[in-house]
Amino acid sequence: MSSLREEIEILKKEKQAVILAHYYVPDEVQEIADYTGDSFYLSKVAKETDAKILVFAGVSFMGESAQILNPEKKVLLPDPTADCAMAHMADVEKIKAMKESDPELAVVCYINSTAELKRYSDVCVTSANAVKVVKALPNQRIYFIPDQHLGSFVAAQVPEKEIILGDGYCPVHHQMTAEEVLSAKEAHPDALVFVHPECPKEVVDLADYAGSTSGIIKAAAESDAGEFLIGTETGVMYELKKQNPDKKFYPIQKEQCCHDMKKVTLEKIRDCLRDESNEVQVDAEVSEKAKHAMEQMLKLAK
Ligand code: 13P
Ligand code: SF4
Secondary structure, eight states, rough: HHHHHHHHHHHHHHTTTTEEETSSSOHHHHOSSSSEEEHHHHHHHHHHOOOEEEESSSSSHHHHHHHHTTTSSSSSSSTTTTTOGGGGSSSHHHHHHHHHOTTTEEEEEEEESHHHHHHHOOOEEEETTTTHHHHHOOOOOOEEEEEEHHHHHHHHOOOTSSEEEEOOHHHHTTTOOOHHHHHHHHSSSTTTEOOOTTHHHHHHHTOOOOHHHHHHHHHHHHHOOOOEEEEEEEGGHHHHHHHHHTTTTEOOOOOOTTGGGGGGGGHHHHHHHHOOOOOOOOHHHHHHHHHHHHHHHHHTTO
């Protein structure tokens, strides 16, 4: 064990802290985390843990979500500048106007969003539970923000509802194309194509499986196939290879990297734990309202 890792272990015990990591952070961070998972799993852990301090190895909306669900805990972000571009791609004034023009409308907000957007939403979703939550809502008309692609993935599976799409997108997944999938298939003709629903519809339509990061990992472990083309951020390869050492995984294209997730390093984890710095702060009123949307998700996704 390197001394940096030892320092983190000692600090964790001393401060009764746990490290939560998303599948997109660097391999060495996933390796030392107490909990690694997709956004839904990490929200449940954040809600249930007895730890005093939560170090969130991920981007800022994840730290904010953990803080909202657990306001009495200290949530630390190793790098507070690690942000998700999509989390800002919706507009509060537009949400208000939509709700005003149709009081029956439900605003469904992907967890990849700021606390301010969650505050004006009726319910949150993650990619692992979006279909289930939208189906369970009593509302017929849904305004789905910010991700247009996850929104259209849900709309295809819940045709009985009218889903109005926001115009946000994840820059990492949005740029994948059908041509790239087809040329990757040509290079690896025996591989199955597994993608995240943040990819455009033309990519999802060519996939053998589309789901959250944990969904992709589970489906790959359960599959009899030996090769896979993966259409999501490449951090997920760490867990895929760990669980399936005999299977082969290839990214669909070369740009599948979320540079913000890669800002999380062991050094920054050690520093924020040691100094108890970079504590996530969410305004109490915003937090209270955003918490309602997050708890609705946890209830409806059960
Ligand atoms: P999931 O791990 O919940 O599938 O989310 C993907 C993502 O983009 C997180 O930023
Ligand atoms: Fe946001 Fe995309 Fe990065 Fe996920 S991969 S944190 S959605 S920018």
